[in-house]
Amino acid sequence: MPLHLKNARSVTRYPSTTTATSNLQDSIPSRSSENKRSKSLGHGGRASTTSLNDQIVNATVKSQFLQRYEEMNQEIERLHRQSQCTGMDKQELEKVESELQKTKKDSKLMLQSQKALLEKIVRQDKKQNYRRFFWGNHEKRVRKLKKELNSKLGASLSVDAELHRLERQSVALRDVCLPSMDHSGSGGTREQSGGDTMDPFMRLESLKREKQSLLCSFLHTVPSSDAQEIQARISMHVSEMRACECIRNQVEKCAALYREALQKLCAALSDLTSPEYTSTMKEFVANCYPLAIEAGRAIEAASLVIQPDTCRRYTKYAPELMHVRAPKFPQAISDFARRATRPNSDTASGQKVEEIGKLKMAEKVLILMQRFILDRLEIIERWSLQISKDWNRSESSYRKLENQLQQEIGSGTG
Structure with a gap:
């Protein structure tokens, strides 16, 4: 065999360098696009999972709030019903309250009459400096006014004593009508105040305050554009x-x-x-x-x-x-x-x-x-x-x- 043919047959045929480079460059964009798609799919999956978790948390918070809100409303209504006196106690309390209001009006009228007499006495003292030649009439008028004032003061003291008696009686009747309750209600509304019993009025006020705070805090979870405005106004x-x-x-x-x-x-x-x-x-x-x-x-x-x-x-x-x-x-x-x-x-x-x-x-x-x-x-x-x-x-x-x-x-x- 001729030598030149033998050398030609032993030469290995490699692909062109330019062709391989172009093929590699064509394959890179496709891989990068695939990576981007896979990353975007991963982020989208995590975002959807996060939003789903938020929805679950919000739903849980709302359900807990509604449950707590209903419990507090029921407890407040129960306290209102229990605060209504019935029977003879209610009739006696209404009678004492009417007498108390009447006595307060009488006391107010007594104080007004005292003030009018005091004004007259002060005016007589001012006239004394200008009319010294009417000294006898002045002393006589002042003695008359002081005598009338003395009777008014005595009546006022008796009215005040009656007023204090009726106030104490009213408080005692309210204590009878509103006995201290045991905490046998819902577990969420129990409060300890230095013992096992608590004044109904104090407990009612504490429940109202807790309800107000609960409403204000829940507004953060309400998906509404007016939530912030309502929260500020509340x-x-x-x-x-x-x-x-x-x-x-x-x-x-x-x-x-x-x-x-x-x-x-x-x-x-x-x-x-x-x-x-x-x-x-x-x-x-x-x-x-x-x-x-x-x-x-x-x-x-x-x-x-x-x-x-x-x-x-x-x-x-x-x-x-x-x-x-x-x-x-x-x-x-x-x-x-x-x-x-x-x-x-x-x-x-x-x-x-x-x-x-x-x-x-x-x-x-x-x-x-x-x-x-x-x-x-x-x-x-x-x-x-x-x-x-x-x-x-x-x-x-x-x-x-x-x-x-x-x-x-x-x-x-x-």
Whole structure:
């Protein structure tokens, strides 16, 4: 065989380099596209799994909320039914409540008549400076007014005693009608308060607060565009209602202290206007002055009850009770009262104080303090009415939003 043919036969035929490169480049895009499709399918599967888990969690939360919400509604309805007195207890309670309301009206009329008499006495004292030549008529009119005031004070004290008796009787009847309940209801609504029993009113209020918090927290899971707006409005009205309750407690404490001061001053003025009063410094310091000091301390304590936030919220009423300037006794009276407590007190100093007219000024301070307290009690009454109006308005708005939220829950779970 020729040599050139032998060499040609031994040559191995390899494919072209350019052809292999082009084939490899054609195969790479197809593989990358397959990888992308596989990755996209993987992410889509995980996303669908996550959304499914979220739906399951939301459905579970909604079912738990609805179960808890129904339990609380049933418990609240049960407490309302149990709070309704029946039989003889209900009739007796209604009778006591009607007598209590009538006595409150009588007490209010008594206080108004006292205030009118005090205004007349103050006007007579002012006329004294201008009409000294009518001194006899002035003394006669003042004695007549003080005698009438003494009778009014006695009637007011008896009415106040009857009012306190009826209030205690009303509370006792409510305790009989509303006995402390055992926690035999649903397990989710049990609360411990230092024992196995709890006041129904306290438990009812705690359930209402828990229901409000539950509604606000559930709005995060409601798929609605109005959920945030409803949540903000519900939170606002709930905060308004709680603020009104807190302020009402402050006003009630303040009113109790002013009523205590009023009783002290009524007793002091009864001694001052009684026919047996001899208008001596020693008698005034022994009988009237201590009661007036206790009344002044009650007024100061009442001014400390009102909080600064309350003053900023109710600028019409709160400053009148927070920044008080009750009438003060002359310094000579206070000094003599301190010296009178000593065993070796000098009675001649009391006569000197009487001679310079300080005793008349001290007697006038009692009248001014009584008028001051009556004015503040009227302010407290108007303020209490305003707080009740604010609370009722917030409670009505909250009820509307609660009904709207229940509709949202029904549409979200339906």
